[in-house]
C-alpha cells in the first residue's frame with residue numbers, strides 16, 4: 001500500500017495518552033502541516049493556541065464547571081473531553097479569525113445566505129488544516145483527538161486564553177496509550193457513484 005494511504009488509514013481518535021511530553025520540533029511540524037492546508041481565497045482563516053500545564057488544567061476545569069450548569073445532557077461527552085485534555089500533554093485550540101466572513105458582514109444589502117456560504121468556506125478551510133495536522137501527527141507516531149464538543153464552552157475558553165475569533169475545536173496531542181481500535185467505514189460501493 002502507498003505509505004500516504006497507509007498513514008491515512010491508520011489515523012485514529014486517540015483519547016488516552018502516555019505520560020510523555022511532545023517534543024517541540026514535532027509540535028512545530030504538526031502546526032506547519034496545518035498551515036500548509038488549502039483555504040478558500042488562500043485566506044488561511046485559522047490560528048492556533050497551543051496550551052500546556054496549568055492553563056490546560058484551567059480549560060478542563062472550565063469544561064467541568066460548564067456542564068454542571070447545562071440544562072440538557074451533554075455532561076458525559078463534555079466530561080470525556082475534560083479527561084482527554086487532562087491526559088494529553090498538549091492541546092491545540094483551533095480558531096477562525098473570520099477574514100472572509102468579517103469582510104462580507106460589512107457589505108450593505110448582502111443576501112443573508114451569502115454570509116453562511118462564506119462562513120462555510122472558512123470552516124472547510126480550517127477542517128483541511130485540522131486533517132493535515134492529524135495525518136502529520138499520525139505519521140510522526142503521535143495521536144490526536146478532535147474534541148468538537150468543546151465549542152459549547154467557547155466563551156469560557158476564550159476568556160482563559162484572551163483570544164479573539166471563533167473556537168472551531170480543541171485537538172489533544174500526545175503519545176497514544178494502549179491499543180487503538182479500528183473504527184468502521186461505510187463501503188465505497190455505498191458512497192461513491194461512478195458516472196460513465
Ligand SMILES: Cc1cc2nc3c(=O)[nH]c(=O)nc-3n(C[C@H](O)[C@H](O)[C@H](O)COP(=O)(O)O)c2cc1C
Nearest residue numbers: 011012013014015080081145146147148149150183
Ligand atoms: C467535527 C468533528 C467533531 C468531533 N468531536 C468529537 C468530540 O467532541 N469528542 C470525541 O471524542 N471525538 C470527536 N470527534 C472524533 C470522531 O468521533 C471520530 O473521528 C469518529 O468516531 C471516527 O473515529 P476515528 O477518528 O478513530 O477514525 C469529532 C470528529 C469530527 C470530525
